[in-house]
Amino acid sequence: MEDRPARDLPESLAARRGALRLLAHVLRDGRMLGDGASGLTGAPAARALRLAGLVLRHMGRADALLKARMQRQPAARIRDILRLAVVEIFVDGAAPHGVVNDAVALARATPRTVKQAGLVNAVLRGLGGAEAEWTALPPPALPAWLRKPLAKAWGRDRLEAIEAAHLTPAPLDLSVKPGGLAPDGVTLPTGTLRLDGGQVSALPGYAEGTWWVQDAAAAVPVRLLGDVAGQRVLDLCAAPGGKTMQLAAAGAEVTALDVSEARLKRVAENLTRTGLSATVVTADAMNWTPPAPFDAILLDAPCTATGTIRRHPDLPHLREARDVEALTRMQFHLLDRALTMLAPGGRLVFCTCSLLPVEGEHQITAALKRHPDLRATALDPAAYGLPPETQSPHGLRLLPDLWPDRGGLDGFYMALLTKAA
Incomplete structure (x- = not known):
């Protein structure tokens, strides 16, 4: 057989x-x-x-x-x-x-x-x-290389709540254009439309391009930039493109840059379907120089993606402790490189879909020490539809056990930085 x-x-x-x-x-x-x-x-x-x-x-x-x-x-x-x-x-x-x-x-x-x-x-x-x-039977334990730092960072009770949250597959989240046709669902406090599931291409509004699939947590970082209408914004490490479309829908003049041509092809396809426009650039951010500095930059840095385990249950079986060091080093260099592309007085959002503070809070603490002309904006979670416990040093911290009655969220860290004028 x-x-x-x-x-x-x-x-x-x-x-x-x-x-x-x-x-x-x-x-x-x-x-x-x-x-x-x-x-x-x-x-x-x-x-x-x-x-x-x-x-x-x-x-x-x-x-x-x-x-x-x-x-x-x-x-x-x-x-x-x-x-x-x-x-x-x-x-x-x-x-x-x-x-x-x-x-x-x-x-x-x-x-x-x-x-x-x-x-x-x-x-x-x-x-x-x-x-x-x-x-x-208790929920499966995360691998030791991940479990130990998470227990240290968030406490054992929170760790066990995160592991329990991983047992439930992620719901289907959509970012919808203002006034666009959308399926029936529940609108979360963050503004994301949440559905139980369904065949994406068969849902109302898909053919019309009025929405795109994007986890509720992943949709928050763009909102930290505030009003971007008419501004030049760089979406660094842009694929698969959800944030690029958010920025374009908000009226920004977007440049979507990623090192992967194959992944950027998907971004271009989604832009075409949604009727949104952006300049798509295939390049290594460390070697690419923009024609002029940007008013704002969104850096969704490559990371262990441990915040997405509830939608990618294979990750604990594929990642290893040694991956963390290489990725945090890359984040360090990408953040410094991004700051060279930012205009004086410009805003930069750094975010990762990781549960590990070394890929979030620690990166921003270190960046503020390296760059005296940089400051982190204190963020009010309520302004983004989030509960008070998501406030974190220099930014916002989302964990998968948040909103269990609503279907949870991906794990994310995000911070808003401003370069001195």
């Missing part, structure tokens, strides 16, 4: 096989979940991606449940088959009979695992009545 085309398999089995391929892609090959390695298209591909994401999100809980029922660790593929089955039964609410049958079929599909099909059958059929045991 492993070599049979997906079209020759029942859709459920094809999707489950695709999910296993995606899990191997992440856990063994160290690749991003969304790299399209399921070998499927259309609805089965979407289902495979969703199932793989669920497994990665609940993997620690699945492993804990399975460990008590096995004397030794099985082969990696068998372990993934069991994880997938457990998550489908206890999280997705799939019918156990169909899940077990497909899991056994997947074990029998390759010569190296066929002898363990009996183990798969026995373990999964022994899970009957384990609902209470599953419910009592």
